[in-house]
Amino acid sequence: MRLDAFSYKIFNIITRHQLIKPHDSIIVGVSGGPDSVALIKVLHAINSAKNLHLSLFLAHLNHQLRGKSSEEDAQFVQKLSNNLSLPFIQKNVNIQKIAAQTKRSIEEAARRERYKFFMESAQEYRASAIVLGHTADDNAETLLHRVIRGTGTLGLGGIPLKRPLTTGSPIHLVRPLLFAWRKEIIKYLGEKQWNYRTDASNYEPVYLRNKLRLELIPLLENQYNPNIKNLLTQLCQILNLHNTFFVTEAKKILEVSVVEEKKDSYTIDTRRLTQYPKILQYFTLKEVLNSLHVSLREITYDHYTKILDEIVKKGKKRHFQLPEKLSLWLEHGMLHFQRDRLPTQSIPALEATVQIPGITPVHTLGYLVAEISDMQDFSLETHKKHKTRDREALDLHSITMPLSVRMRQNGDTISPLGTHGHKKLKDLFIDKKIPLKERDTIPVIVMDNQPVCAIGICIDNKVKITAKTKKILTLTFQRSYAGNNRTEKNFIASK
Template identity: 30%
Template structure:
């Protein structure tokens, strides 16, 4: 009995160390615990409920996938009784995953995963929980590593499951083997449910579990631990590389408000491995999900950037399209790539004016100190005494000319856009602001010398373009969970 008690205590200490080392939760936190009724999740619930020096508020969550009929319903009842016996809140949800997959044209695995995340996200908000704890363990990590190796994956894929992902899911058991969890359950006298589908060797994961891994153990009895350790080391390398890629991405890739722009000259001279990571990062930002993109898509993007002719297009999953411009590669949603020039609009006073395609012009009266400058291209300040309302906004013509300040003559808007290296696909979208046919501002690119604010200016108008921007892509909202950010235009 003393040996059993020591083994139980040792496993609890191991899990506690994982939680602390990876900062997965803190004393008093609320956790949603995903409990299927199987051995792994039952052990996880018991461990989290009995950790020394780490009191937690636990909510038991069970998603009934409705895939195994009465067996699935039995799992749900078992977990409900388990939660009630321990006095934990219990939340359940029934989703016909098979029907959902058929409706969406997706695999059972994908439909089930999305259903679980939707359920967990709702509960996490409902209970103000810091995370959702799942029972993935070291054997799962090793199996996932082999599955991805068999299917073909790079370092990011072989890094497998992190201790915490970006959906607030934590995995406290990733350093614990299935064998240790089963022994813990026996030592604690805990019951669990067996999922009959885990024995179906027509499923690749089950074949890896029941056939490949036992074979590999004849070569190395510790192969499970070695594979899980390799996945962890690759994950660490990937996190380091991801930080470096993020820095380069912010320097080389620009956002135009609806998509991302790769400059052919600066990106094309980078090492192939770095270019591939830049494409993957862009796809992740635009779709939140890389599962539908594979190495073929990445290589096609690279060929388009390096060798594609101007106007060449590459359709991609999730409604994306890549377009090769004269000076780069634009990656955006297909509908955004069809944007048309701004519509002609009369500006009669301070207000917000819709120019179409999600583009608008915000005109405000401004109080600016006499020493202020209006040189920032993201906005324009206008002396209303020199250029009174009404104004006009229209698409620019290539031979429109802006007077330069200081008596330096004038320059065509076409030349100004070339000098400022405005991507070709954006140039038709830039509105031109005029007063009595005198150009005031090529939005976001250059103010003319006409009606500029001086120390003698009395009434000042500030104009900002909303919905058109070209700035470092690090500034866009990652994952677009709340939709695109509405930000002032800043082309260069």
């Protein structure tokens, strides 16, 4: 089978940009309109002519916005899949109801539901790519749409030809028709005498995108520059080159600036970040937000400007609340990002008697393991060399029982090892630059109502190991991290 000129053009785009590989499973979004009908017809032809062994699935989301017409669209696509002998995936959603419940526009609610449907379909059928029929016209319209609503250089890059469906996802979103104009597609379908559905709502200047297509672009073509759509798509391509460079550099900066990285949190060293030009700082912040799966649609230029202005200022801790339940706070030159919750002080743990030897639950935070050993079996040098933050060794015979464990309290003081006099725990935390959010997660060991050890921070002179020490009390704090379901029973079993 020989490919026609249009199909061969799309095949070259797919090959040149490595959009699809042989033997891939592909979800093809088909609405029934001209672009998506041309897309599935071309992919089906390429698959046969080039013997690619692709598994193609037609996916149709019925938005239920146009009553009988929506049902007829779904029936048309199902018939198309039958004619091509391809599997058909369909889902019905009430976009009007979802938009009202989520307080989003019809356009935004529909877009979110479509991508949710595509993700579900790709996961169910183990697809490596979701293929959509966006065209060069869509790219030009998108650029104008973003300029009017507000965007940055990433937005001016237009619709990407290929991108991960979500950050880090192995499933890619690809658009093989992105360099094809709608008039080419209509001509192609006409020559082949292939039918397609026409959505009458696309010709109503109600939504902003429709107004751009029906009113603004014709005005620009007729009165300013008949080549405006070509120029807009060229601008997208140029800016994509710029963006590729900036994103690459931002990732390098992040590698040397990141202090801590977790699923829902990030910490970067602002002293390193601010050594670079502001445009690269801006892109680095975007990379952090991408890593935290924050929708960049919700973050404005003012948000970025505020953050970049604040990180160069000296002074007390500052924090900001951003959309998408994102909290940022600046402390000791570190910029912390946290999803889903504000950096508030934890509820102090209840005070508990330390079981010696034994295991003592530390309310909501983990377990304190107490072990006794003879001095002759203990090497202070080895202890110092291999000591972890959550492990301390004390002189057992200098301890007055019982010991108890709790979190810090206002006014707590301690006599730090090797010093004279007492110092407030609060000042020690500040000196050691312990982030505020962590200070209420550090177990404090108390003897006679007086702190004698803050695990990982310091021990008191009165319980230090000396040449006269005969028995050692080792305290190890076993933290229960989010996602770690280890229980006291599990811990005992591992000993």
